Every structure is written in structure tokens, then in C-alpha cells.
Amino acid sequence: MKTYEHPEIESIPLEKAMHALSDSSRMVIMRALLAHGELACNELPVEIAKATLSHHMGVLREAGLIVTRVEGTKCLNAVRKEAFDLQFPGLLELIRTCV
Amino acid sequence: MKTYEHPEIESIPLEKAMHALSDSSRMVIMRALLAHGELACNELPVEIAKATLSHHMGVLREAGLIVTRVEGTKCLNAVRKEAFDLQFPGLLELIRTCV
DNA sequence: CCCCTTGTTCGAAAATTTACGAACTTTAAT
DNA sequence: ATTAAAGTTCGTAAATTTTCGAACAAGGGG
Numbered sequence: 001m002k003t004y005e006h007p008e009i010e011s012i013p014l015e016k017a018m019h020a021l022s023d024s025s026r027m028v029i030m031r032a033l034l035a036h037g038e039l040a041c042n043e044l045p046v047e048i049a050k051a052t053l054s055h056h057m058g059v060l061r062e063a064g065l066i067v068t069r070v071e072g073t074k075c076l077n078a079v080r081k082e083a084f085d086l087q088f089p090g091l092l093e094l095i096r097t098c099v
Numbered sequence: 100m101k102t103y104e105h106p107e108i109e110s111i112p113l114e115k116a117m118h119a120l121s122d123s124s125r126m127v128i129m130r131a132l133l134a135h136g137e138l139a140c141n142e143l144p145v146e147i148a149k150a151t152l153s154h155h156m157g158v159l160r161e162a163g164l165i166v167t168r169v170e171g172t173k174c175l176n177a178v179r180k181e182a183f184d185l186q187f188p189g190l191l192e193l194i195r196t197c198v
Numbered sequence: 199c200c201c202c203t204t205g206t207t208c209g210a211a212a213a214t215t216t217a218c219g220a221a222c223t224t225t226a227a228t
Numbered sequence: 229a230t231t232a233a234a235g236t237t238c239g240t241a242a243a244t245t246t247t248c249g250a251a252c253a254a255g256g257g258g
Contacts, residue, residue: 001204001205001206001253001254001255002205002206002253002254013198014120014126014193014194014197014198015120015121015122015123015126016121018117018118018120018121018126019117019118019121021113021114021117022114022115022117022118022121023114023245023246024112024114025246027113027114027117040204040205041204041205042203042204042205048246048247048248049247049248049249050204050205050206050248051205051206051207051208051247051248051249051250052246052247052248053205054205054206054207055245055246055247056246057205058206059245072203072204072254072255072256073202073203073204073205073254073255073256074203074204074205074255075204075205087197088193088197089189089193090188090189090190090192090193091189091190091193093189094113094187094188094189094190095113098113098186098187099112099113100223100224100225100234100235100236101223101224101235101236122215122216124216139234139235140234140235141233141234141235147216147217147218148217148218148219149218149234149235149236150217150218150219150220150235150236150237150238151216151217151218152235153235153236153237154215154216154217155216156235157236158215169224169225171224171225171226171233171234172224172225172226172232172233172234172235173225173233173234173235174234174235
């Protein structure tokens with residue numbers, strides 16, 4: 001289908017990660033991925049247009065938060081737990097547990 | 100001079116805090132405050148117009164990140180360490196140490 | 199081969215954010 | 229009383245973000 005670019009997490013400044021997490025849809029997506037491990041876009045608990053969702057997934061991907069792999073017609077997304085937690089310790093835990 | 104409103108930190112959703120921290124000027128300000136304890140607006144290491152700075156301080160204040168008190172003609176700003184750290188454990192430490 | 203599902207890309211509109219000058223308020227200092 | 233310093237507020241311009249429909253590509257199933 002497509003090849004996705006995944007940045008080196010070391011190249012992500014903290015404010016970029018913060019920006020990616022400053023939107024409620026993206027926060028909901030992150031929490032769903034953290035809870036379920038790996039989900040296709042159409043399994044995410046958000047009610048927005050496909051084009052909008054695609055944009056949000058791009059923002060999360062470019063901020064180093066998620067990794068996307070292709071499987072058939074769907075793309076499966078997961079949180080880049082280890083790497084991200086190494087770069088920004090505690091941030092994922094915060095997303096998981098706060099509010 | 101003016102009375103500043105400071106929200107209950109419990110009422111701040113994580114994404115609002117993230118939004119406040121998604122701007123480089125505001126990140127610089129937070130780091131300066133964390134390093135120096137309490138600083139007036141004109142002592143902050145940013146080179147932006149006063150009106151713009153005032154806006155950024157308002158964003159940080161409304162996100163529960165800082166507290167502002169008046170002293171003479173200046174307003175002294177400090178990070179709301181204890182309360183904020185209770186609501187979002189580890190976030191301040193992240194700002195302090197990351198990137 | 200045709201159709202359906204999944205997701206991307208390309209506009210373009212709407213909303214939000216950022217930025218700054220100018221005018222103003224308050225306090226302090228001369 | 230005058231002047232200067234520190235910030236705020238208002239209006240507005242510029243930049244970014246968010247949103248969506250429509251058109252598109254690629255894979256899977258009949």
C-alpha cells in the first residue's frame with residue numbers, strides 16, 4: 001500500500017511530542033493503542049472523517065509516538081513504547097494513567 | 100496592578116497541559132523558571148514583544164503550570180511544582196531534563 | 199474481472215494560535 | 229507632578245491546525 005516513514009526518536013524535541021499530544025482525538029488514539037497493543041485505523045475509538053484521522057495518525061507518527069505497518073488493506077498502529085520511553089521517560093505512563 | 104486567576108490543577112486535562120508545553124518560547128520559559136525559581140516577565144530568556152510574552156504567560160497560567168504574584172510594577176512567576184507534580188507526575192522532571 | 203474495504207492525497211474552508219504595535223494602567227522613583 | 233518601568237488589553241495580520249469531501253491506489257474476495 002504505502003511505506004511509512006518513522007523518525008529517529010532522538011531527533012524529536014520534547015515540544016514536538018507535546019504538540020502531538022495536545023489534541024483530544026490524538027490523546028484518545030494513544031490511550032486506545034496503549035490499551036490494545038495494535039489497532040487498525042478503523043478500529044480506533046474516534047468519530048472523525050477518514051481524511052482527518054489520516055492526518056492525526058501522521059502527526060503521531062512524525063512525532064515518533066507510533067509505528068505503522070501494513071497488513072493487507074489495513075495498516076496496524078502501535079505505540080513505540082521502548083524507544084519513546086527511553087527518550088521521554090514517564091510520558092507514556094502519564095498518558096495511560098492521567099485524566 | 101491586576102489579579103491573576105489560577106485554575107484548580109485537578110480541572111486541567113492532560114492535553115491542555117501538553118498544549119501549553121507545545122511551544123518553544125513557553126518551553127524556554129518553563130525551563131528558566133524551573134532553574135531560577137521565580138522570575139519577572141522581563142527577566143525571562145525570550146526575545147519576543149511584550150504583548151506576545153503576556154499571551155504566553157497567560158497560556159501557561161491557564162494550564163495550571165505557573166503561578167503569578169504581583170510585586171510593585173513587576174509580576175513574579177514561578178512553577179506550581181507541588182500541585183502540578185501531583186496531578187501529572189514526572190512531567191516537570193521531563194521538562195527539566197529532556198532535550 | 200468487478201466490487202468492497204482500507205487508507206492516502208489533494209484541495210479548500212474554518213478555526214485556532216502566534217505575533218506585534220499602540221494605547222492604557224499601575225507603581226515607583228526623581 | 230513628571231517620568232520611567234512593567235505588564236495588560238485591543239485590534240489585527242500572519243501562520244498553523246483542524247476538518248472534510250472527492251478522487252485516488254492497493255489488496256482481498258466473489
